[in-house]
Amino acid sequence: MPHSLWKGAISFGLVHIPVALYPASREDAIDFDWLDKRSMDPVGYKRINKRTGKEITKENIVKGVKYEDDRYVVLSDDEIKKAYPKTTQTIEIEAFVKATDIPFVHLERPYYLGPIAKGEKVYALLRETLLASKRIGIARVVIQTKEHLAALIPVGPALMLNTLRWPSEIRPWDELKLPAEGAKAAGLSERELTMASQLVDDMSADFDPGQYSDKFRDAVMSLIETKAQAGQLSEVKSLETAEDSGGGGSNVIDLTELLKRSLNKGQGAGPDKASKPAAKKATAKTAARKTTAARKRA
Structure with missing residues (x-):
């Protein structure tokens, strides 16, 4: 059983479902350490005063938000907590919407919700109701010191809480040069x-996450194992094939x-019939170039 982040309740209308919040994702990236190449000693981090360049202790660090140039408003942890007096242990559902109404760009981080304190039946009731209605809940939740908008989603036997990015956290596409809408x-x-x-x-299929893996990570870990076992260098194979890598020539895409x-x-x-005339022309041009070169040598 994973360690819960907090225990609280899902709340909507008069319904109260006691739950515990668990992380549903984990970091699986390669953990590169910083090393001193001269001695292979680990390189650490220091808290440095950017103006004086001197190291400072953790006790002398406070939280501040820049208000004007070189002027900050300093807030203590207690002041930050008091600014949001509402309980932080409640997932308060504000509406039920269609899952297709939420753009993928808003999805942030998933969590599992597990029933506690004999809340299994009402937990299952909400899960089955959401599945039957093809709806998901939109809720507010405070995790640690940050309030999140979140989607409450039925997935298999579980209810999942997926935090959502606020609209202000989504960059607009206005500054991008995009093709006009409409065919x-x-x-x-x-x-x-x-x-x-x-x-x-032709390429449509049911999504099976088990068919996918991080090929770059696998290649690097294989290289690390090879070097550890044999002590020799080994080149990581490129993931891109020659066909995908592209080449020189015209930038105009057909x-x-x-x-x-x-x-x-x-x-x-096999090759498209329509491409045969072009292939014949290319062959004729190549033959002509060879003939010309042979005449020059003669």
């Missing part, structure tokens, strides 16, 4: 749309040709 405005032809749709249909290649690759088909 016609973006200059897409019916043929391109049809082929793209066919390619999507969308139809790319779709055609993708469809043929997925269907295991």
